[in-house]
Amino acid sequence: MDFYTKYRKQLGQRTLLLIFAQQLLVVGAGWLLYESHQVTTIYMLIIISGLAIFGSILVAHLVTHISSEPVKKIWQAIQHIVPQGNPEPAPSLDDLRIGHELVANLANHVYQMASIVDDIEKTNTKQVKDIHTSFVANALPLPLIVLDKNDNVVYTNEVANQYFDVPVSELEGKNVYTAFDMSFANEQTVEAWLSDVRQNSVTANHAWERVRIGLPGQNNTKQFDLAAHYNKSNPMGYETMLVLFDHTEVYSQDDQAMSFVALSVHELRTPLTLLRGYIEVFDEELGPNLTPELRGFMQKMDASAQQLAAFVDNILNVAKIEDNQLTLQLHEEKWDEVLNTVIGDLSLRANVRGITIKTDIATDLPTVGVDRYSIYEVVANLLDNAIKYSKGTKEIHVTAILNKDGMVETSVKDFGLGIDGSILPHIFDKFYRNHRNRSQIGGTGLGLYLSHAIVQAHGGQISVSSKVDEGSTFSFTVLPYTKLADANKTGDTNGITRGAHGWIKNHSLYRD
């Protein structure tokens, strides 16, 4: 305020001085003209008036110039620090006649403010650019990996470095697939996903479960879920962000639960492998010389070993059902062939008990879409039960028709013990057996539970009707192959893999 008052005072003084000088000029000129006696009064008045007008214009011009000079300097000072346009040179204040302090003071303030703004801007830019010091990245309590557009690692946070036990220097700049040897549960890997979104998306998110990574050192495998964010137009070039959710402990516990069954099955399969191998050797070497009876035994022994192998698979299948992991490989099959194979293999057991299996299979059945091995277990289990519960009756009927819903429906009917109505609702439960008969007839109680799960996974239904002392009829449906192929829509002629909870693709070789 002081500078302003001083400036006003200076301006007032100059203005007064100028007006006074002008008045003096006019009065002086009038006096000189009057003394000379050379001009008439009229001319004298005209000359004095002219001088007064000219003097006023001059005074106005000078006052305007003097008073606007500081404004000009401040304007120049502001122009000097404005970033856009042609930068003005910093104004020199030396030639300033009045208001020097005021202008110097204001200009100084302007420069200070500009420098503060500049500092803020620089700090901001630095914070955004330098993710290493970014609060968010390092405060994130999850491993974070950032990739550029070439899939090279441009940043890993401290948590990630600890998680992988690798220093930043060994990760940054490396290709992510070289730096991290990740394995995925299916074909949709990070690489596959990224190559897809790069073509089709500007931003995208995706998540994976049960990703594995093998790290240096014995048994050092990490298992985690993974979330990814992709942003094509990230100005810093941070195109992909990967965040890991570690589940090593939980997932390895799951593995161990399966591994008890897996180890037991391994022990069962080793002698089975040998049995099947030796049976084949005997069949090849001795087969041509054997009597028809012995040759028949050989084949039945072979079939039994196969059946046992299939049953061992089904122990695994039960474990997989429990673990939501049952998968089937559905192929186009002729249903009469499937049924006759099972019936052929089971007929020996029936014959020993004096039972004949009678079949009535419709001749015009469409081909079906089934997993041969699993559906074999279903038919075998139903026949096995029928044989067990026939109680002296001599026939079992197997029928197959195309029912009114367009499904292939198969029924296995016995004329034996039958099942009490109070038990029927629980008949497909795990380990459930007819209490009345538990002491008389052996069995695991696993068969119907397994059959139910397998039929359901095929997209069919299983049902039972029974009357005590008159026998039981178990019926199940499977889809004709054309319906199955329609439902799958991939047109994959190599077969269709189906999980118990939806369609999945698989590339297993072992069953073919």
Next chain:
Amino acid sequence: MDQSTPTPHLKKVLCIEDEHFISELYARALTKAGYDVDVQLDGQKGLAAAQTDTYDIILLDLMVPNITGIEVLRTLRDSKQTPRFHGKVIITTNLEQRDDVRSDIEKQADGYLVKAEITPRQLVEFLTNLEPTPGQA
């Protein structure tokens, strides 16, 4: 490929299998079919033999002593190893894997067989139908 040729195009087989009876059965069937078969009973020796890169096919059991089959497979498929193994690796196992673990293994191998589900004759058929890798004799 001349189908009438009685000799298989991939001849030398290394069977890494600790169950002696099984390797004996496999070797018998494969030898009869014209293959040249060596057997190793443990993972470490099996890997050392495989790394000579003189075999066309390796039958690899996963549960073998000293070094597991998975470790053998990983080492054989490691691009940094020299000499690089160029043959086929067929997993022969009776150990059930989780589907995702198994698909990991399948990606690195050229085949995956459950021993209890095949006979020696079926193994021979499987190997005979293997296509040689490009560049492999």
